[in-house]
Amino acid sequence: MRIAVLRPQVPFARGGVEIFTDTLVEELRARGHEAALVSVPFKWYPGERVLTQAFLWRMLDLEEADGEPIDLVVGTKFPSYLARHPEKRVWLVHQFRQAYELDGTELGQFGGAPAERALRRKVQELDRVALGEATRLFAISTNVAARLEASIGLRAEVLPHPPQALDFRCESYGDFVLSVNRLDRAKRIELLLEAAALDSALEVVIAGDGPDRERLERLAHDRGLDGRARFAGRVSEDELADLYSRCLAVYYAPVDEDYGMVPLEAFLSEKPVLTTTDAGGPLEVVADRRTGLVVSPDASELARAAGWLRAHRDEAASLGRAGKELASEVTWDRAIARLLG
Amino acid sequence: MRVAYFSPMPPEKTGIADYSALLVPALRERVGVDVVRRGRKKPPRGTDVALYQVGNNPDAHAWIVDALRRHPGVVVLHDFVVHHLVAGMTVGRRDGHGYLDAMEAEHGVVGRLLAHGVLDKRIPPLWESRPEDFPLASFVLDHATGVIVHSRFVRDLVRGSGFPGPVWVVPHPAWPVPAIVPERVAAGVVIGCFGIVNQSKRIPELLQAAATVRSSRSDVTLLLVGPTSPGFDLDRRLQRLGLAGEGTVREGWIEENRLWALMSGCDVLVNLRHPTMGETSGSVIRGLSLAKPVVVSDVGWFSELPGDAALKVSPDEDEVATLTAALELLVTRDDVRTAMGSAAAELVRRDHDLHRVADLYVAALEEAAGGRPVSDAVLREVSEAAAGAGIAPGSAEAAEIARRLAEVGLGG
Numbered sequence: 001m002r003i004a005v006l007r008p009q010v011p012f013a014r015g016g017v018e019i020f021t022d023t024l025v026e027e028l029r030a031r032g033h034e035a036a037l038v039s040v041p042f043k044w045y046p047g048e049r050v051l052t053q054a055f056l057w058r059m060l061d062l063e064e065a066d067g068e069p070i071d072l073v074v075g076t077k078f079p080s081y082l083a084r085h086p087e088k089r090v091w092l093v094h095q096f097r098q099a100y101e102l103d104g105t106e107l108g109q110f111g112g113a114p115a116e117r118a119l120r121r122k123v124q125e126l127d128r129v130a131l132g133e134a135t136r137l138f139a140i141s142t143n144v145a146a147r148l149e150a151s152i153g154l155r156a157e158v159l160p161h162p163p164q165a166l167d168f169r170c171e172s173y174g175d176f177v178l179s180v181n182r183l184d185r186a187k188r189i190e191l192l193l194e195a196a197a198l199d200s201a202l203e204v205v206i207a208g209d210g211p212d213r214e215r216l217e218r219l220a221h222d223r224g225l226d227g228r229a230r231f232a233g234r235v236s237e238d239e240l241a242d243l244y245s246r247c248l249a250v251y252y253a254p255v256d257e258d259y260g261m262v263p264l265e266a267f268l269s270e271k272p273v274l275t276t277t278d279a280g281g282p283l284e285v286v287a288d289r290r291t292g293l294v295v296s297p298d299a300s301e302l303a304r305a306a307g308w309l310r311a312h313r314d315e316a317a318s319l320g321r322a323g324k325e326l327a328s329e330v331t332w333d334r335a336i337a338r339l340l341g
Numbered sequence: 342m343r344v345a346y347f348s349p350m351p352p353e354k355t356g357i358a359d360y361s362a363l364l365v366p367a368l369r370e371r372v373g374v375d376v377v378r379r380g381r382k383k384p385p386r387g388t389d390v391a392l393y394q395v396g397n398n399p400d401a402h403a404w405i406v407d408a409l410r411r412h413p414g415v416v417v418l419h420d421f422v423v424h425h426l427v428a429g430m431t432v433g434r435r436d437g438h439g440y441l442d443a444m445e446a447e448h449g450v451v452g453r454l455l456a457h458g459v460l461d462k463r464i465p466p467l468w469e470s471r472p473e474d475f476p477l478a479s480f481v482l483d484h485a486t487g488v489i490v491h492s493r494f495v496r497d498l499v500r501g502s503g504f505p506g507p508v509w510v511v512p513h514p515a516w517p518v519p520a521i522v523p524e525r526v527a528a529g530v531v532i533g534c535f536g537i538v539n540q541s542k543r544i545p546e547l548l549q550a551a552a553t554v555r556s557s558r559s560d561v562t563l564l565l566v567g568p569t570s571p572g573f574d575l576d577r578r579l580q581r582l583g584l585a586g587e588g589t590v591r592e593g594w595i596e597e598n599r600l601w602a603l604m605s606g607c608d609v610l611v612n613l614r615h616p617t618m619g620e621t622s623g624s625v626i627r628g629l630s631l632a633k634p635v636v637v638s639d640v641g642w643f644s645e646l647p648g649d650a651a652l653k654v655s656p657d658e659d660e661v662a663t664l665t666a667a668l669e670l671l672v673t674r675d676d677v678r679t680a681m682g683s684a685a686a687e688l689v690r691r692d693h694d695l696h697r698v699a700d701l702y703v704a705a706l707e708e709a710a711g712g713r714p715v716s717d718a719v720l721r722e723v724s725e726a727a728a729g730a731g732i733a734p735g736s737a738e739a740a741e742i743a744r745r746l747a748e749v750g751l752g753g
Contacts, residue, residue: 048718051751058745082749114342118711121704122719125750223546291413 001071001340003028003035004062006080008042009226015182017077017093017259019164020140024074024091027332038062042079045109050096051122054079074339075134078123081128090134091339092156093119094258099291101256107186113260128152138339141259143281152192159338161282162330163261163268170270170320173313176230177274177306178201178247178263180240183210187254190219190334191276194299195306197223202306206242207232244269249309253297256280264330266327267291267323272316274305344706345372346386346409348394349401350376356623357396357419363514367699372706380410384553390710395481396420397618399429409484415709416485421498421619424472427480432460447479467530473616478502487709489620489702492642507712509705513621515630515693521598523605526590528562530672533607535600535624539570543613543638543656545578548662552582552590554672559588561672566592566603604628608678609671612637613664615656617641627649629689634681636667649684719751 003281005028008023021037028035040057044050062085065176074089075081078096081088098109099120110120111146131137131154139145139156148156181187185265189206193216196202206216206229208253213231220229250266251274263273267285272290275282289292295301309316345400346368348361361376364747375385382404384391391414393405406426409416412717431439437460444452452475458464467475479502482488486509490496496508523530530553538544544565551563563584569575579585592603604610610628625643628635629650637643639653646653652667654660671678723742732738748753 048715048722051715052722052726055719055746055749055751058749059742112342114707114711115714116711117342117707121708122712122715122750124704125708129749221390285719 001033001046002065002068003033003340004038004070004073004085005035006057006062006073006075006083007037007039008057008077008080009039010043011041017195019043019261020093020161020307021076022209023164023332024161024202024212027336031336035091036065038073038080040080044096044098046124048122051108051126053240054123054126055084057082058084060084072340075130077251079126080230081134082126084133086135088134089136090131090138090156090157091161092131092137092139092148094144095127095151096123096154097149101147107255112312124152128154141281142284143256144258155246156196157338159335160259160330161335163264163327164237165246166237166265166268168265168268168315169245171245173248173271173316173320174246175201176247177203177249177251178243178266178271179204179206179208179251180243180265181254183208183212183216185212185227187212188220188276188297189216190252191297191299191302192251193220193223193225193229195302196220196225196228198300198304199307200228201310202303203228203230205230205232205243205247207235207236207240241269247271247315249274249292249306249320251275251302251306252277252282252286253302257282259284263292263323264327266329267320270317270320272309272319272323274302276302285326289319291319342389342710343375343385343387344368345388345391346374346376346394346725347392347463348376348407349379349405353401355396355398355401357394359623360392360419361515363516363695364699366700367627367695368702369575371699372704377408378436380404382421383412384408384414390414392417392707393521394419395423395426395484397425399433402426403430406481409481413484413486414608415487415489415706416481416487418478418481418495418499419491421490421495422472422476423481424475424477426466427460427469428475432481432487434663443477444475445479446483447477448475473618476502477620487705488618489705492619492645494645495619495639501527507705507708509701509708511698511701511705512692513623513626514695514698515626515689517695518630519598521602524599524602524605525560525566526603527607529562530558530608531564531606532609532611532668532672533564533566533604534611535566535604535628536612536622537567537570538565538575539614541614543615543660544573544575546661546664547611547613547663548578548584550668552584553661554668555584555588558669558672561662562588564590564592564603564607566595566600571648601627601631604632604633605613607633609633609668611664611668612636612643613638613654613656614643615640617643626689626693629685629693632682632686634671634678634685636664636671647684647688650681650688651685652681654707663708692730716751720746 005025025035025037057079060083072087073085077093080088101247102108110116137156142158142161145156145158145328196204247273252262253276257280263282265283267274274299275286286292295305349355351358351362384407393409394417395404397420409592410520441453441456444456482504489509489511496510499508555561610633612625621642636652640653654663
């Protein structure tokens with residue numbers, strides 16, 4: 001089949017969606033399909049720009065390319081699924097969350113003025129129309145599917161996808177807790193730093209970059225963590241696999257995350273995951289005392305959990321192995337069979 | 342956001358006053374709501390959007406439509422047919438010309454001629470004889486910036502009338518079921534019918550069907566609750582069908598708590614009507630909330646009830662036979678009653694939950710209050726980009742852009 005995978009692209013940014021869609025294209029090609037990535041730049045501010053930028057997708061003609069029909073398109077993230085196609089499948093990574101559950105929080109975008117409220121409603125209306133057109137609608141996690149149904153009443157089939165293919169291995173259960181994430185406020189890296197401030201034996205390595213980095217580095221300095229908190233920045237795939245292989249555990253506790261590939265990557269490295277009760281999607285795979293530790297979003301709780309893992313490395317390994325068993329069930333073969341089925 | 346809320350309110354005894362008493366507290370959890378005092382003609386200062394609850398009763402709603410006609414806003418159209426309201430606001434105020442104009446505006450010269458006939462008393466008042474043929478909804482809709490309706494049926498009527506603005510379908514909210522002890526009026530199976538007793542509620546047809554059911558099942562009792570319309574000969578009909586006395590229990594107007602108790606003591610509820618004015622039935626909503634199987638007419642909003650919660654009877658030549666079969670099924674099969682009751686309760690939980698309804702209201706009001714500037718800004722940016730790329734207004738390319746904008750609700 002000729003398949004177009006649709007992805008909005010924030011220029012210069014690279015994160016989970018980029019990895020997911022790039023990998024999807026590769027995996028489709030590996031199964032004999034002619035697959036291509038279709039990408040359009042996306043900017044969601046100021047004001048109604050979110051709508052006009054989204055509308056660009058509506059004007060695309062994806063029924064054929066270079067005289068050959070495109071059999072199927074796969075929309076992924078707002079607003080890529082506004083594209084029109086008679087066989088439009090959507091594998092929903094997430095909606096434009098500022099118009100939904102983040103509205104009214106510090107992560108929201110729309111104020112209380114009537115025009116801003118109406119703007120938010122227009123985004124929801126776009127979703128209602130565009131997602132309603134999908135011939136099949138999948139969501140990457142139960143959390144994303146539940147949000148979709150609660151917000152606009154559409155039901156999606158839950159279809160998780162595997163993480164990026166790294167040289168996953170377990171070499172040791174070292175002394176540091178690893179954070180792998182984009183550095184922005186929603187990812188809640190400061191909670192890990194505050195935990196390290198409470199436990200002088202806790203070492204952390206923070207992989208990733210983003211707009212919150214400066215604030216986090218300042219926080220680490222103010223808390224006297226120099227030497228115990230290392231900001232590794234954006235790391236290569238080999239470096240990441242190496243960090244996974246040597247860490248004690250992986251910290252991953254964004255606020256109400258969609259799903260998160262990091263826990264699966266940690267599991268494939270046989271590492272337990274430290275997360276919080278309000279993390280959302282990660283809780284679909286991280287079960288307390290089975291594949292990791294789940295604590296309330298409180299630095300002292302987190303410090304205590306990390307300390308327990310340090311003192312019980314056999315148990316940490318056991319949790320990590322249980323996670324690996326679970327992560328090994330999520331394969332591209334299964335996901336693609338359902339996506340195209 | 343501040344909403345000016347025009348509606349009859351308790352202690353006025355109207356269904357819409359009850360509706361607003363239920364809805365306003367839930368809305369206030371989400372937005373600022375100023376309930377406008379009866380008789381006021383304009384929204385308070387600082388209002389972002391005015392909301393007008395409009396029904397067909399001129400005593401309750403004439404002042405609201407007066408305000409609407411001065412200050413356009415969002416109309417909640419509880420009845421699509423508002424001929425009685427219009428008559429009250431024109432003929433009832435000795436404004437015959439107003440009535441002529443309203444009839445002409447919606448039905449042309451023929452409408453004006455008919456209105457003359459009514460004013461000259463040459464034909465019976467149309468609001469009594471044929472209101473469904475002359476709904477006069479444009480009298481209200483012409484001043485609405487958006488319309489909230491309770492059913493797809495009325496949405497389609499509003500669209501069909503040529504209303505160009507946004508129309509939102511927001512289900513009727515369900516009342517919380519009060520803590521009541523069911524009041525059973527008889528042993529055996531009780532079929533309840535709640536509401537005004539008259540022809541348009543299909544009471545003659547119900548009585549015939551009940552009589553047939555009772556001929557083979559003497560343990561079935563028909564409970565009729567509600568005032569009898571003037572001129573409707575209920576007693577004679579009951580006598581003629583052998584339903585007077587045993588087999589029928591009659592109650593007139595009753596208080597709300599007693600209504601819930603009596604309804605709760607029924608096994609089957611019947612709520613028929615024809616013709617429909619596009620209304621929703623608060624009585625049916627209450628029955629569904631109580632997880633009762635209901636039998637309704639296959640018209641208007643009632644047709645939209647799911648088949649697993651309601652049996653539907655078309656008001657055609659087979660109406661009595663169909664109704665009889667439906668009642669016989671429900672009287673004899675308690676498993677069917679139980680299954681339908683469960684489906685009814687689920688329907689109410691899913692679609693008529695008060696907080697869901699309030700959320701839908703707020704969505705509509707936010708769009709009404711700020712949607713126009715947003716749409717204008719989008720159109721401006723898109724048209725500037727199109728013009729910059731050399732796409733001329735009126736060209737095929739411009740038409741395609743307009744079509745795509747309309748597809749996703751950005752068409753202004």
